[in-house]
Amino acid sequence: MPQLRSGLWQSNSHNESYGPWFKKTKLIGWWSSSKQLQQELQAAARPEYDIYQFGVYTGGTMRSIAKKVRGFGHLWGFDSFTGLPEETEGQMLEGKHWRQGGFSAADALGTYDEDALLQAITRQINRPNTTLIRGYFNESLSAALAARHRFRPALLVDVDVDLHSSSVHVLSWLLGHGLLVPGVTYVRYDDWRREGQWWGEAIAHKQMTDAYKLRWRRLNLKEYQLLSIDAPPADAAAVEAIKRRALEGPEEARRKRSAVDRARRRRAAGAEQVGRGRGRRPSSPHDRIV
Ligand SMILES: C[S@@+](CC[C@H](N)C(=O)[O-])C[C@H]1O[C@@H](n2cnc3c(N)ncnc32)[C@H](O)[C@@H]1O
Numbered sequence: 330m331p332q333l334r335s336g337l338w339q340s341n342s343h344n345e346s347y348g349p350w351f352k353k354t355k356l357i358g359w360w361s362s363s364k365q366l367q368q369e370l371q372a373a374a375r376p377e378y379d380i381y382q383f384g385v386y387t388g389g390t391m392r393s394i395a396k397k398v399r400g401f402g403h404l405w406g407f408d409s410f411t412g413l414p415e416e417t418e419g420q421m422l423e424g425k426h427w428r429q430g431g432f433s434a435a436d437a438l439g440t441y442d443e444d445a446l447l448q449a450i451t452r453q454i455n456r457p458n459t460t461l462i463r464g465y466f467n468e469s470l471s472a473a474l475a476a477r478h479r480f481r482p483a484l485l486v487d488v489d490v491d492l493h494s495s496s497v498h499v500l501s502w503l504l505g506h507g508l509l510v511p512g513v514t515y516v517r518y519d520d521w522r523r524e525g526q527w528w529g530e531a532i533a534h535k536q537m538t539d540a541y542k543l544r545w546r547r548l549n550l551k552e553y554q555l556l557s558i559d560a561p562p563a564d565a566a567a568v569e570a571i572k573r574r575a576l577e578g579p580e581e582a583r584r585k586r587s588a589v590d591r592a593r594r595r596r597a598a599g600a601e602q603v604g605r606g607r608g609r610r611p612s613s614p615h616d617r618i619v
Pocket residue numbers: 356357383384385386387388389390391407408409410411412413414431432433434464465466467489490491492494495
């Protein structure tokens with residue numbers, strides 16, 4: 330029986346590795362989508378359209394999605410279940426909890442037997458026609474996977490993978506296999522938090538929008554319906570090339586990042602002079618960039 334690796338997520342040294350957030354969060358119990366999205370999904374749901382969640386953790390939001398939308402086909406969840414991989418080199422992390430191994434479901438539930446863990450999470454989601462697919466996206470999201478399962482057009486793609494690199498793998502795989510369908514598919518990004526965001530899921534969305542010449546109807550900052558795909562790549566090599574370019578990271582993000590790094594070094598130098606212990610307590614993991 331495959332054994333998963335154990336890490337420091339929610340261990341005694343959680344705070345040192347990941348900061349204080351999510352130390353005890355074994356289950357994220359809500360899917361914070363807009364009412365408008367929920368209503369439109371409900372109106373459009375058909376058994377021939379599926380829902381895809383990327384970033385399952387312990388299954389809380391998959392369970393919540395299944396309660397809020399009825400009448401669609403299969404529910405698919407994709408995750409390593411051993412937490413985040415490393416981000417694309419040089420890309421911003423929103424907080425320490427986005428470091429490698431953050432959000433390891435195996436650590437959170439203390440279950441390292443793969444079959445037992447997936448069964449526990451499937452029970453948690455509690456919906457028939459649900460399949461969990463384990464693996465890091467750069468390996469698991471392959472042509473072989475697409476051939477193995479009967480994936481159908483996406484009614485909804487819920488992206489809760491935090492990182493830029495992960496989001497690029499997700500979007501390019503879906504686009505490369507024709508699972509995003511104009512006029513049908515909605516995409517929601519959990520970690521798109523503000524206008525002009527230049528890290529994580531938001532940057533991947535913009536890169537893929539440019540590469541495939543996608544047009545969207547915007548419901549709000551986080552939620553979009555696909556209207557058209559004007560530049561489908563001709564073949565798998567084209568998809569790989571788009572993915573490689575996207576993972577190199579956009580110039581603008583690189584420029585802003587080095588400005589932030591310089592400011593951070595200046596602040597650290599200043600803090601050293603005024604002494605320790607005067608740090609402001611961060612109010613939320615999402616209010617600051619570590
Ligand atoms: C914030 S958590 C998701 C929370 C989840 N939606 C819930 O209901 O609790 C992010 C998840 O994305 C997964 N993830 C991110 N990037 C990944 C990748 N490249 N491959 C596999 N899993 C990934 C992590 O393992 C983690 O479980």
